[in-house]
Amino acid sequence: MNIVEKILARGSGKSSVAPDDVVFADVDKVMMHDVSGPGVIKVFDKLKKQGIAVDKLWDPTKVWVAEDHFVPSADKLSAENIVKLSNFTKQYGIEKHFKYGMGQYGICHTISHEEAMVMPGDVYVGGDSHTNTTGALGAFACGLGHTDIAYVLLHGNIWFKVPETYYFKLNGKLPDHVMAKDVILKIIGDIGNDGGAYRTMQFGGSGIDEMSVESRLTLCNMTTEAGAKNGIVEPDQKVVDYLSQRGATNFNLVTGDSDAEYSKIFEYESSEMEPMIAKPFSPDNTCVVREAPSVELDKSYIGSCTGAKYEDLEAAAKILKGRKVKIRTEVLPAAISIYQRAMENGLLKIFLDAGVTVGPPTCGACCGAHMGVLAKDEICISTTNRNFPGRMGHIESQTYLASPMVAAASAVTGKITDPRDLL
Amino acid sequence: MRGNIIKYPRDNIDTDVIIPGQYLKVHDYAELATHAMEGLDPDFHSKVKEGDFILSGKNFGCGSSREHAPIALSHCGIKAILALSFARIFYRNSVDGAFLLPIEIDQDAYDGISEGDEIDIDISTNEIKNITKNQTYKMKPFSDIIGKIIASGGLFKYKPDQD
Numbered sequence: 001m002n003i004v005e006k007i008l009a010r011g012s013g014k015s016s017v018a019p020d021d022v023v024f025a026d027v028d029k030v031m032m033h034d035v036s037g038p039g040v041i042k043v044f045d046k047l048k049k050q051g052i053a054v055d056k057l058w059d060p061t062k063v064w065v066a067e068d069h070f071v072p073s074a075d076k077l078s079a080e081n082i083v084k085l086s087n088f089t090k091q092y093g094i095e096k097h098f099k100y101g102m103g104q105y106g107i108c109h110t111i112s113h114e115e116a117m118v119m120p121g122d123v124y125v126g127g128d129s130h131t132n133t134t135g136a137l138g139a140f141a142c143g144l145g146h147t148d149i150a151y152v153l154l155h156g157n158i159w160f161k162v163p164e165t166y167y168f169k170l171n172g173k174l175p176d177h178v179m180a181k182d183v184i185l186k187i188i189g190d191i192g193n194d195g196g197a198y199r200t201m202q203f204g205g206s207g208i209d210e211m212s213v214e215s216r217l218t219l220c221n222m223t224t225e226a227g228a229k230n231g232i233v234e235p236d237q238k239v240v241d242y243l244s245q246r247g248a249t250n251f252n253l254v255t256g257d258s259d260a261e262y263s264k265i266f267e268y269e270s271s272e273m274e275p276m277i278a279k280p281f282s283p284d285n286t287c288v289v290r291e292a293p294s295v296e297l298d299k300s301y302i303g304s305c306t307g308a309k310y311e312d313l314e315a316a317a318k319i320l321k322g323r324k325v326k327i328r329t330e331v332l333p334a335a336i337s338i339y340q341r342a343m344e345n346g347l348l349k350i351f352l353d354a355g356v357t358v359g360p361p362t363c364g365a366c367c368g369a370h371m372g373v374l375a376k377d378e379i380c381i382s383t384t385n386r387n388f389p390g391r392m393g394h395i396e397s398q399t400y401l402a403s404p405m406v407a408a409a410s411a412v413t414g415k416i417t418d419p420r421d422l423l
Numbered sequence: 424m425r426g427n428i429i430k431y432p433r434d435n436i437d438t439d440v441i442i443p444g445q446y447l448k449v450h451d452y453a454e455l456a457t458h459a460m461e462g463l464d465p466d467f468h469s470k471v472k473e474g475d476f477i478l479s480g481k482n483f484g485c486g487s488s489r490e491h492a493p494i495a496l497s498h499c500g501i502k503a504i505l506a507l508s509f510a511r512i513f514y515r516n517s518v519d520g521a522f523l524l525p526i527e528i529d530q531d532a533y534d535g536i537s538e539g540d541e542i543d544i545d546i547s548t549n550e551i552k553n554i555t556k557n558q559t560y561k562m563k564p565f566s567d568i569i570g571k572i573i574a575s576g577g578l579f580k581y582k583p584d585q586d
Contacts (some may be wrong), residue, residue, distance in 0.1 A: 022566075022567065035447045035448070037492055050579075075448075077449065108575075144488060145490035145519070145520065146514065147520035161566070193435060193485060194482040198511050237501070367447065367487070368439070387462075388486060390439055390440065
């Protein structure tokens with residue numbers, strides 16, 4: 001069995017599973033945030049009316065909650081959602097609630113790894129499509145909707161069709177000007193935005209071994225944009241070190257068997273990788289930056305679970321150091337812990353000196369919700385993960401997806417720019 | 424189940440156009456319905472009637488896990504989406520929450536069914552009848568678990584232990 005089959009077999013109490021088997025798997029961790037949480041509360045209200053008991057959760061210690069989409073509260077309704085969420089976590093005894101304005105908080109997927117909320121080998125589900133991110137720690141990490149999360153909160157398990165696995169092998173270390181974001185954009189461009197649909201996308205090979213855990217998180221994050229059920233990397237010493245630095249030591253590393261089966265293997269050479277962008281209006285509409293259209297950008301956005309981890313900010317700072325931005329540029333670290341490190345290590349000073357506005361952690365403009373959305377006809381280069389019509393604001397705005405290095409270089413020139421031109 | 428078709432002949436209708444991100448804070452189902460398809464078709468609300476079906480191409484509902492998407496469509500009266508394929512979270516949200524039926528169709532049905540056609544869907548025989556054009560197509564049968572969850576009326580009414 002491969003790693004996902006082994007995790008799902010353990011979770012469902014079976015000695016083995018194979019693609020297309022339907023299993024009910026026990027869930028080890030479940031997450032909801034200030035959008036899916038109130039959605040789950042609504043499902044609970046419906047269930048109550050149907051006479052289904054919702055007075056206690058299966059295990060509140062396995063549940064954690066983030067405030068990320070509409071914080072700082074964008075308006076009265078989002079403020080009320082936060083109150084609702086707080087009342088819920090209090091009522092049901094959920095202690096791990098990362099609150100805006102009270103120390104560590106941030107985008108749920110970032111909290112999942114910064115706070116070591118998910119362990120290798122876990123069956124982890126979250127009320128957000130980018131739950132796939134955390135597969136980089138070697139967990140089966142999968143996004144679900146409100147009804148399914150409500151079901152998990154009450155039953156502790158949920159059904160899955162065991163996915164077939166596409167294995168993406170990356171050979172060799174990436175060049176310094178190429179980031180994990182470029183690799184995943186290249187892959188999505190190749191297989192299309194339903195190219196991984198219903199499947200696992202697993203990453204391995206010497207290029208992945210060389211990668212930091214944070215880079216692997218970027219890869220797994222955007223498996224969602226290929227329609228994948230989950231993304232995963234087999235855990236290694238880097239994952240062990242990453243988690244132990246965050247106080248987590250009690251876990252088992254699950255890896256695939258030597259005769260593990262994959263339905264398809266894709267092979268990439270790191271040395272051939274180039275800085276990439278995805279043009280509007282789909283993450284699979286990719287090209288190399290060297291062939292990017294010549295457009296006048298209005299904004300550069302360095303934020304989100306995909307593109308505002310510490311190493312993302314470090315990469316952007318490397319470009320922005322001693323330079324000034326030519327277009328409106330925002331950096332929003334994805335969690336307070338990252339914000340703090342960026343402050344301690346001088347990154348925030350580099351950003352502010354360059355003319356960048358540094359904002360609080362939030363999903364904010366990434367999903368067109370608030371805090372810097374785009375006007376009609378505005379064009380943005382962004383380290384986020386989606387560029388559908390209207391995704392970051394007005395339906396006639398445009399978003400180009402790029403790595404933090406490309407977004408920073410483009411902030412300096414006002415045009416889509418290969419970081420090699422500034423390094 | 425009988426209704427009329429609203430056809431969007433394109434692939435990749437994503438959840439951001441079905442219900443834009445600014446409405447994710449809304450959890451009132453009736454209010455969500457008033458914003459359905461706002462990012463794609465400003466005329467949707469003048470067209471849609473109780474019992475209608477949407478017909479579209481590949482990868483319908485791609486993008487976010489927002490359950491707001493099937494909720495908004497179902498509260499406009501949409502009973503089923505007929506599409507060449509579906510994105511996975513939209514598909515399972517539609518079924519597990521018993522909001523609407525995601526029906527996978529083949530290219531013949533996609534090409535043959537037009538805007539406004541009256542359609543009869545029979546999930547017991549996996550047949551789609553085009554009443555307007557007097558044509559019949561096959562739908563892809565639901566997998567075992569999906570069929571059982573639909574027959575139960577959603578995930579919470581499905582009893583896996585009885586299998």
